[in-house]
Ligand SMILES: [Fe+2]
């Protein structure tokens with residue numbers, strides 16, 4: 053499935069043969085978390101640079117990443133990772149409630165992403181924000197929520213997945229990652245958030 057964002061042609065690693073392989077889908081999700089944390093750093097830079105020192109290219113790249121990467125990541129978690137976890141730990145009600153909370157956070161973040169994409173696209177064209185304070189507040193709210201969410205998944209969800217998912221689960225998850233284009237390098241930001 054094309055996500056609509058330009059990617060380079062480097063080969064993706066999508067077929068795990070064991071939990072230690074470099075193409076392990078859980079590690080690919082973790083690497084994407086690192087990319088999203090790099091994006092958060094860029095959003096913080098932009099917020100700090102408002103209203104007069106905004107880098108237009110950084111805004112354009114951040115808008116692309118928010119538009120095409122975040123929702124896809126959420127979809128893979130909700131359509132593949134979380135259902136697999138529910139299958140393996142189905143009677144742990146506290147854990148199930150945690151997954152529902154994470155899904156709710158996805159919807160909230162996606163709403164903020166839509167607003168941020170509109171703002172960043174406008175900034176990338178050289179427009180001044182109507183209200184710089186409100187624009188900064190929007191960006192800060194988004195990257196702070198994303199950082200918290202990612203930290204929780206890294207500390208609690210991925211370790212649980214490494215513990216309970218079977219080889220067949222990992223193959224299923226890898227196929228979802230491949231279809232979503234996760235594992236291929238996105239244009240604009242690398243895993244450190246450095247823009248091209
Ligand atoms: Fe998530």
Ligand SMILES: [Fe+2]
Nearest residue numbers: 125129202205
């Ligand atoms: Fe995630």
